Amino acid sequence: MEVDQPNEQSDASKWSGRWNHIKKVLERPSPFAHPDFEASSEILEFMQENCKLLVIGAGGLGCELLKDLTLNGFRHIHVIDMDIIDLSNLNRQFLFRQSDINKPKANVAAEFINKRVKGAQVVPHFCKIQDYDSAFYKQFHIVVCGLDSIIARRWINGMLISLLEYDDDGNLDQSSIIPLVDGGTEGFKGNARVILPGMTACIDCTLDLYPPQVTFPMCTVAHTPRQPEHCIEYVRMFGWEKEKPFGDIPIDGDNPEHITWICHAACKRADEYGIQGVTYRLTQGVIKRIIPAVASTNAVIAAACSTEIFKLATSCALPLNNYMVFNDVDGVYTYTFEAEKNDTCIACSQKPRNLTFAPKTLLRELIDHLCEDSTLQMKRPGITTTINGKNHTLYMKSIPSIEEATRPNLSKSLADLGLTDGQELIVADVTTPNAIVFRLKITESETKS
Amino acid sequence: MAEKEKKYDRQLRLWGDHGQRDLENASVCLINVTATGTETLKNLILPGIGSFTIVDGGRISGQDAGNNFFLDPEKIGEYKSKVAMELLQELNPDVKGEYVEEDVSQLLERTPQFFTGFSVVISGSLTLTVLKKLAALLWPHKVPLVVCLSYGFLGYIRIAVEEHAVIESHPDNAHEDLRLDDPIEDFVKFCDSIDLESLDKKDHSHTPYLIILFKYLQTWKNDHNGQVPNTWKEKKQFKAAILAGVRKNAEGVPEDEENYDEAAKHVNTAFVPNKIPPELKAILDDHKCLNITDSSSNFWILANGLRQFVQNEGCGFLPLRGSLPDMTSDSERYVKLQNIYQAKAAHDMQIVSNYVSQACSSLGCGNGRVSERDLKRFCRNAHFLRVLRTRSLEEEYKQPSKAVIDEFTSDSNSDALWYVLWRAVEMFYTTHGKYPGIEDEELEMDVSRMKSFVKDLMKSWGIPGAIEAVSDDSLQEICRCGAAEIHSVAAYMGGVAAQECIKLITGQYVPVSGAYIYNGLKSTSLTLAV
16 A cells, blocks of 8 residues: 655554545535635635644543544644543443543543544643633634533533623624534433524523423422432441441442442431332442433534534535434434524623512522523522722621621522612622622512512 | 453443443454444444454555554555554454455455454445445344445445344333323322322322323213323413422412423323334234244244234233333332332343233244343334344335435435435546546546436436436536545544444444434435435
């Protein structure tokens, strides 16, 4: 076989025919390309020299994404993951081996790709996405998420929206848009979507697409268990605290001794009630809230995301508009649709959301609303406001000393707190990198907004 | 817990230890190393398939190493099969890899029996002659063939299997088998032993909704000539009657009784009669179910037992599934209900078991053939059994299916278009010995050549007018991509194909019945009974 001999230095990343496949679609016109597409060899050059991608997550989707993107011609990729490798990852996270267990996922993945795909320059970040600020995120052309956490998705979504720039007339500067491609899987189901922040539906626009987390009612767990899961939850919530089987330490779902102890205790409780089905596997599943995962679904969803990134970066075909769901339980089913932008989205609508309450509403109730409303779904909101020109923290959970100092406010009414109609509430939460402004509407009528 | 159980934990939660065992006992063969092919293998090796064999007589070119994660560019010029096998095997030490440095057509000629020992044979694009020969060899041996390829932004999978039976189809939203229309005797007794009026507040609000529904249903039937509420209006009345039963406090304000809410909520679904679904009816009436022999598979022997149950003791009903959804209840009454349902399910299963034993002994094939566990799984899943039969490649290439013609001619936006174009590409290759659009200079000429192949195909299908549905744009696109295998498209197809193989191997979940077409230009896809 002939191999190109580079003129000056020998470059292992160049060999004859390497990019033949993608050159066909980059160097020839197509009726299905974006109107701006101009077939040329410069596109591949742009992909290799200038285009910078960020992959968030180096797990099931992340490993696949790094392979797909580098073999599709991208070179400059950063990858962030805060996790280390576990034995149970190896059935799908194909860049990791037995000997990599307990090493950082991002580092091992980057090293593997850089070694296997010549010329690839994957830069690992073994940390949380929240450890970086806008200066870091600004450098990328496209960001892709392969995460299992909704909070992290919302955070990066909020970050990319905060990078948008508008002119004085409120027109969006197109060059400030960093597309977000997002993938998610659960068992044999998955979804891939393309978000153009400020232009198309964002993560927060479609929060209602995420199913609420399954929780067991407290009274069922405590008094009327019927399912093996109820017995396991009981031991988790009460038995562990009471008996402290391994001293005063929290449950570690990866410690087999912990799971075994919980499993035995749950079996005992199940026996008392005549309930069947407590097993080690189920116990671990409930304690760790394990989501089943297979190699194939991860491969499909990561590949769908990678194809979209390829299209976005090259314009050689139109990107997905804007959401695809996949399910291969019964045959293979996909459904592609346009998720709609929400005009009152707290993340991307640029309009302060109104919160309408009666004056006698307690602050606690307002906070419950922020957590429970399907379009808000906050986790631990902290609220500040300005009264008579002075900043006041109404409640903040994240810092213990402030939490203690502001806790009495929870049982006070909005009126007693001195909040008036039109008041602006600044709400900070883990679901967003920047605080969100709400406008309080105080009315006598009972209806909440 | 064993290391292996930990490693495979996330998938064992889906297909269970028995599915994993089936996977570990399976061997697959990949014919020809393409990115789509090695990606498929990757997704079979990671979950722990028993063994894989790669057949390819070709050597690695620069282009091959460019889009394939499992071909090392430093080994350009070496055999693809060997290099790919080595890099793939590295993924999982539990899996055995082998390779054959020989062209598939030679191997087919020399030792055709080589191919018939595999659980599944996976192939990339082959010349039509070789593909048809391979398919014809595998078909009578009942070895499933999975053809899988990526072509530009398009992908194509074709499964050819004479028959594939699924016991565990794992339906997403199965309705519960509660039998309120034909209640279990012990359930009726249990309900009769409870007097809602005399219960204290706690017990009243913890009476399982199933019992509430049943009691109100009895009253309703007494007032309505034995009929259950059927129309929307009747159901509304029935719901109102249930909700009127909610206890009230001293001030006359209704208490918060979740069990009554649940009862009202289930009015719409609880009285759907437990009819045998048409798909299952067809299985029970299948000639293979009616005429079992000593060479029948366990599936058909079990189906025969099931049929006898339905006809006799079942009085038209299936064996009870035996599972109960969770509902507001005290532990004691819920567990009691659960025991009643489980006991009836075990009773029904015993009857099926007797029929199966009788059948086995009269066929002289021994009683131990069907395990207790298989029987249980079969009865529990009776409602969801599936049998898949695809057409053979021989039939497909002789005559298009009605499904193809209907889909293609009725919807001009259908991705069935790409199936038509793929067939024309095969014709192009057969004539010209290369794919359309491979060479820049012949791009325009290839577009018009392709058009005439599509015309010929439409004519042979008896729908010459349908050529109108094939736009010039689509012809342009199929030539533009010049048979390029874009890695991310290959990775998508490799994911889908691997899961189809796992379905075929484990007999769990339902494979595509024929062909699957992926359109990466629009991120849409279509399954088509070709």
